[in-house]
Amino acid sequence: MSSSGTAGRATTLSDVARRADVSIATASKALNGRFDVAPATRQRILAAAAELDFSPNPMAKGLSADRSGTVGILTGDLEGRFMIPILMGAENAFGTGRVNAFLCDARGDQIREQHHLKALLVRHVDGIIVVGPSTNPRPSLGQDIPVPVVYAYAPSEDPRDTSLTSDEVMGGRIQVEHLIACGRTRIAHISGDPTFAATQNRVQGIRQALDAAGLELVGPPLLSQWSEAWGRDAAAMLLERHPDIDAIACASDQIARGVLDTARDMGRRVPEDIAVIGYDNWDVLALNSRPQLSTIDANLEELGRLAAHQVFDAMDGTDTSAGSKNLPVRLVIRGSTIASR
Amino acid sequence: MSSSGTAGRATTLSDVARRADVSIATASKALNGRFDVAPATRQRILAAAAELDFSPNPMAKGLSADRSGTVGILTGDLEGRFMIPILMGAENAFGTGRVNAFLCDARGDQIREQHHLKALLVRHVDGIIVVGPSTNPRPSLGQDIPVPVVYAYAPSEDPRDTSLTSDEVMGGRIQVEHLIACGRTRIAHISGDPTFAATQNRVQGIRQALDAAGLELVGPPLLSQWSEAWGRDAAAMLLERHPDIDAIACASDQIARGVLDTARDMGRRVPEDIAVIGYDNWDVLALNSRPQLSTIDANLEELGRLAAHQVFDAMDGTDTSAGSKNLPVRLVIRGSTIASR
DNA sequence: TATTTCTACGAAAACGGTTTCGATAGTTTC
DNA sequence: GAAACTATCGAAACCGTTTTCGTAGAAATA
The missing domain is CATH 3.40.50.2300 (Response regulator)
Incomplete structure (x- = not known):
């Protein structure tokens, strides 16, 4: 009802043209930066458009030009x-x-x-x-x-x-490179669903980094699900079978959270006894764990x-x-x- | 490049009209269910449209009618x-x-x-x-x-x-109603940022349910942040000050996760010693905790x-x-x- | 001065539909 | 058999742009 605001019929190109006292063709050209319009005229048209707060109808625009925006x-x-x-x-x-x-x-x-x-x-x-x-x-x-x-x-x-x-391979690689940089040498890997490309690629990256350092993965990669529960179970298996590991690279923050819980349950200190690194940088998980998770951010x-x-x-x-x-x-x-x- | 697929100029209403041997006006009317077109003609037009896989150009449509879809x-x-x-x-x-x-x-x-x-x-x-x-x-x-x-x-x-x-008030209410139905009587509440409407509303609902049962909240509602860390800290305070509480209503699943961690740390069994209920039904958090979280789903x-x-x-x-x-x-x-x- | 070339502008045809309204033919009515 | 309807259809205007192309006048050339 009020006359301010966006109500009422929208102002159209011909409104602008009329106000600038030119044809709509010229108005269109002026507003689109075409070059066969005199500088003075263009100014007049631009001014008119500004005063009327004109913005072209995208549908009409899309009809002729074939850009819909x-x-x-x-x-x-x-x-x-x-x-x-x-x-x-x-x-x-x-x-x-x-x-x-x-x-x-x-x-x-x-x-x-x-x-x-x-x-x-x-x-x-x-x-x-x-x-x-x-x-x-x-x-x-x-x-x-x-x-x-x-x-x-x-x-x-x-x-x-x-x-x-x-770059998932890179992700796996820098996980392990970081762990090695932290002085770890007995590194294991817990990942998710083996049918995922990410799973395979990260394993590949992890192997690259280990190879480059002359190290080997402790045990086979443990691949199953992308869940926290799997992280807990896998960590338990791992710590039992290989009590001497000093780092676990996890393929998701969820898994890492599970690993953290198991470590705590089994009395291993993180990061002193075991370093844990996640993947995803999912803040809800990574920032609220004890301790907070080192992880990979995919940008x-x-x-x-x-x-x-x-x-x-x-x-x-x-x-x-x-x-x-x-x-x-x-x-x-x-x-x-x-x-x- | 292949001629199958969606490539090539899209078929237009006049294509349909031509094929059905009518004017575009009639074609339009037929396709839009207008009533001054003979049944036979309409059939012919519909058939033509179907054969040509015609779909009207929304921009053109939006120009005349003022529905853009x-x-x-x-x-x-x-x-x-x-x-x-x-x-x-x-x-x-x-x-x-x-x-x-x-x-x-x-x-x-x-x-x-x-x-x-x-x-x-x-x-x-x-x-x-x-x-x-x-x-x-x-x-x-x-x-x-x-x-x-x-x-x-x-x-x-x-x-x-x-x-x-x-309905946040209802949320708080049914949290407590459930806890009461589980036989709990010494119920505390941990919530998030007190400036949130949700925080206040849930407290209100919780009070309603307690009143209706002739109970009182154990201690004041603990309001601070929507984080897991706050859940841990608040739970620690609570269990120390009121060792006899048997249930905690949490205003988020994150907080509940924190509470769960603290309970475990302090040797309280969930749900035997303390029942914990969350809010949000955020599956990542609620399904992966030990035990899994009872919670409120806002649909x-x-x-x-x-x-x-x-x-x-x-x-x-x-x-x-x-x-x-x-x-x-x-x-x-x-x-x-x-x-x- | 007469012709050519530019420059700046506008008339009009698209774009792909919808909708009004008039025309035509067939039906009914008296 | 003429008049009055009715049902069916199409011509044309319109929605708001862009773009082509023609043209008037000014400027440059002859």
Whole structure:
């Protein structure tokens, strides 16, 4: 009812044109930086637009030009802990700019994914970010999509697609490098579901670091589930079978939390007797344990940001860096590997 | 490059019209269920549309009709643990339907929020869902917004707005009712940041339940932070000062986890000696503790779903149930309050 | 001065739909 | 058999932009 605010018919380009006493064609050109408009006229038009608080109707814009100013974010499963930071990074990259993001959650369902994809294309999104719940490669959406597609976290199985993923091998490697730097030599590894690519890659990285130092893993890697309970059980087995280990590299903070509990139960001090390092830097878990967890941070928000920029670049034709990229991870040192002061 | 797939120019209404040998006007009417088109003709047109796999261009549609088929989801801070289920519920309600959601994360910034709001309105969204990171009331977006707005989780300060929030008082109440049903009578309460509405509301609910049973809280409610560490510290204080308590109602699963740790450290058995109940049903925490946590589930996904439907109703003019609603919460019973078999 | 070249601008055609309204043909009514 | 309806359809305006292309006038050239 009040006349302030955003109510009432939105001001349109022809309003601006009328006020600046030019045709809408000229107004359009002036506002878009076309060059066949006299400087004085352009000023007049810009002023008029500013006074009327004009912003062009994206739908109308999208009809003629085929840029809609939107991108689709197609997630495999929002539930996952890893989606959120990536989402945040991406959304933030669009940020205050001209483009908005459609969020589509496929809930782990292929059919729903196809449906959402269709909807996004019908809406003429300018690009698509596909973010998967794990680092396991996922089926490609196909090559016949008329807009750029970037796969985040879960890479596409098709090498022709461009994917951004986290360097899991590096993650395993710097876990162990850190443990060695802390003077540990009898190192064991507890990880999650062996069918996960992350599991295998981290084991690989861990072996690399051990090899480089002339060391060997104590016992085989213990692979089972991504749960705290498994961390407890595995640690118990480990400490019983190899009482002399002095460090455990865990493939998730959840597992590490379990390990911490078992160590405490069995009277081993962390980090004095056993150093423990986690993976994920999930603050809820890592910051509230006793002691706080040293861990690996995959920079997921940065990954999301990069995915967004990759889409931008591809949209702008700057389709340079095709192919996939493996983003470096980061070591976070806390009390579970180094006694505080 | 392949000719299958979605590539190539999208099929348009005039394609359909041509194939059905009618004008685009008639085609439009047929597809939209207008009634001045002969049954036979309509069939022909529908068939043509189906064969060509036609779907109307939402932008063109949005230009004439003023329905864009989109809604905006304006979140205060994606980081929060509570946003995600709500987001999922809402997104899923739009689901396979005709409407897609713009995701906007204000990152706790008023200015960014205004900016996003502006962008959503310029895009002519048909509705807006504002989801806040806590149950604290938040400033209204104002009354002069031309589309329906629903506030989820964090209600609007303005009673004229329609808000959907979680019944925190009920949450506190059924926590204690459950503890009492388990035979506990000496009940204490550990909660989080006292400036949170949730904190106060839950205390209120707890008092209601105790009053109804003729009981009193053991000691004052301990209010400080939403962290596991605080849960540990508070529990230690509590057990020292009141060694005879037999139950602790915690205002978050994080706090409950801390309490569990302290109980174990001090040799109290859970649930035999002390029953512990959490709040949030955050599976990562609640399912991996020893024992698993009884807790309160706020049905956040349902809340998101309802918010979406509320927007739908308001869009369709079925603007019935204005005003705010307080959604019931749900008790989840696990091992921390009842010994397993 | 007459011609050519620019420059700055606007008329009009898209873009892909919806909607109003008039036209046509077939039916009914008197 | 003419008038009045009714049912079905299509021409055209419109939504708010962008873009092409034509043109008037000024400036440069002959």
